Amino acid sequence: MKNKKVMCFGTFDLLHLGHLNYFQQAKNYGDYLIVVVARDQTKLKQRKKPLFTELERVALITHINIVDEVVLGYVGDHYQIILEKKPGVLCLGYDQQVSIRHLKKELAKRGMFPQIIRLKPFKHKTQKSSLLKHKIHSFLQK
Numbered sequence: 001m002k003n004k005k006v007m008c009f010g011t012f013d014l015l016h017l018g019h020l021n022y023f024q025q026a027k028n029y030g031d032y033l034i035v036v037v038a039r040d041q042t043k044l045k046q047r048k049k050p051l052f053t054e055l056e057r058v059a060l061i062t063h064i065n066i067v068d069e070v071v072l073g074y075v076g077d078h079y080q081i082i083l084e085k086k087p088g089v090l091c092l093g094y095d096q097q098v099s100i101r102h103l104k105k106e107l108a109k110r111g112m113f114p115q116i117i118r119l120k121p122f123k124h125k126t127q128k129s130s131l132l133k134h135k136i137h138s139f140l141q142k
Contacts, residue, residue, distance in 0.1 A: 082114070
C-alpha cells in the first residue's frame, strides 16, 4: 500500500502523544502524509475555542518529521481540500464523528474514491485532548 498520498484531519490543539500516534498510523498507509488542520472559524461554529490559533497549530505540526505537508482546511466546503490534494487514503481518528458511509457517498458525488480507514485509539483514557485540557484546568484551579 505504498506510493500513496495519505490525508488525516483534526484540530490538533494541545498536541500530545495520541496525535503523534495518529500521524504514525496514517503514515503506515502511504509514503506522503498530509495533515489537514481545522480552521479557527470552523471550530468556533462548533462552539469550540482552540487554545492555539490555526497558524500556531500548523507551525507545531510542520516540525513533526513524519508529516510531509500541513494545510489548513476550508471553512465552507470541507471536501475542497480533499479534491485539491487527491489523496489515495483518508485516515479518520477513532473519535471523529464523521460517518465513513457518508464520506464515501459525498466524495463519490465528486468523482473521488479514496480508501477510508478509521484508525485505532492510543491510550484514549489518558492521551485525549479533552481529558488533558480538563486535567490542566483542574491543576490551574488548585
